[in-house]
Amino acid sequence: MNPQTYAAEFIFPGHPDKLSDAIADALVLEAYRREPRALVGIEVAVHRDHVYITGRIACPGAHDIDVQSIIRTVYKSAGYGKGWYPAPEQVKVISNLCLGPLEDGEAQFRELSDDQAICIGYANHLEPTNHLPVEQWLVARLAKRLHRLRMEYPELELGPDGKVLIAVSESVGASKSTWALSHFSCSLQQMTASNELSLHRSVRVNLEDELKKAAIELPGLTDTLPDQLTVNGAGAFEVGGPEGDNGLSGKKLVVDAYGPRVPIGGGAWSGKDFFKADRAGGMHARRLAKMIVQLGLSKEAQVVLGWFPGDRSARVLRATGAGGLNLDISQLVKHVDISLKKSGESFCDEKLVEVARWGHFSDATLPWERFGQL
Structure with missing residues (x-):
């Protein structure tokens, strides 16, 4: 050997990049609670006692979302205050968010990809590690x-x-x-x-x-x-x-996923709802890879999905097994729903802030990690 x-x-959750991710996903979760088809695409940056937020949140009552309170709750739960700067109540929020309802017909069009994306999923046969490296x-x-x-x-x-x-x-x-x-x-x-x-x-x-x-x-x-x-x-x-370094959501993609052994796809996950192609595709690719090893088709699997603008479902571009051998999963894909509708309606979870902090595949009970309904 x-x-x-x-x-x-x-x-840790108090790292500035993870603070940013947790804030972004706390807002995704808040919008989802108001409307399961809410559109969220935001970026968060932190530095010293300031938080900067840009992007769009579209759902009923979007203007009523208490962004500042949500941010301060994230800081507090990450361990700030009690001598550690900045204290949550001192945080200043600078927002350039576009807040409002979904446009007419936009809820239905959420099932169509509004962007392009390349998404990679991985799994191995090691059940004790939840199939992670x-x-x-x-x-x-x-x-x-x-x-x-x-x-x-x-x-x-x-x-x-x-x-x-x-x-x-x-x-x-x-x-x-x-x-x-x-x-x-x-x-x-x-x-x-x-x-x-x-x-x-x-x-x-x-x-x-x-x-x-x-x-x-x-x-x-x-x-x-x-x-x-x-x-x-x-x-x-x-x-x-954030006093020692500035932070930005989406910077820790490798930490969020599989570590440096596995290549990452395209865009970030935190700050996007599960109708967004980047996030949906990352979870669907993981599901397929995990199914491959759990069905015994290979001891290791890597799946590459592609989204083209207007797609309802991801396209399987490539699947490889142990040793880089190509896998034909065309029959498997016929029985698995890898649509935006599936991820958008099923994947958002109340534990989303902890997912942002500790990784998207760290909890085997998360919706995209379970296969009760394919």
Whole structure:
């Protein structure tokens, strides 16, 4: 077995890009609650104590949406306030949103693609990882565990921003595959005067515990930590979030999806309703790839979908299996609804803000991850 090394990263809800994604999808969800065929196409940017929003929201009562309140709720739930800048009540919103009802006939035309898009979906046969690449599944899991430290160990004085970067060594054999965590680094926002030694100790203890649990769930994963763990390798990390860097929705497409092992398609997902071709196509491509491996057609699958303006359903441009072999899924597609109507009416979920924060394929119970009705 010739080992290959794969890297993956994840970021915390307090990261400026993830703040932007969560705000964008909180507004998508609010519009959907008012009208299942609401049109939402927005971009969000954050910097210091300012939030900038552009785009369009079309639904009944769009003018009544309390954008500022929604934004402040997102900041609060991400961990801002209580000493971490900016406090939610201090956030200033600069909006250039086009708010209003859907135009006459527009609700019906939502079933037709108003744009072009290339969308890629992926799945492997590993059910414990929810069919994601091991490194992407593991980095998200470790990030969630470390994110909990700020609540479980308040004496560490951790902030809402943070990043995790790992590398996993993978050896694929004819009958068995193995994985080992070979590199680990995290950047955790912390008050400058706090105890760095306690932080390092807490990170190590929690990583050891989480890696052991992950190894039990995924046979072949080694539960041994790398020799070196890097914590805040660039030095003190107190100034973070939108104070330390500007953020923009849609910038973390690789984190949102499968990690760098799998190519991404076109546009961003957060800030768009599920009638939008980019978002609809990404979820439909994932469904098809997941079906391929669950039906035993291949141990790995990558599906490329295309939308052309005016299409009702996505076009399957290519499907490949393990080793890059072409797959003929024409019969499968006959039994699967990959239309905008399907995604628009079925995929929006009350957990959408958490989806924006933790990845679109991190929860096997999400509508596009389940196959109760094809």
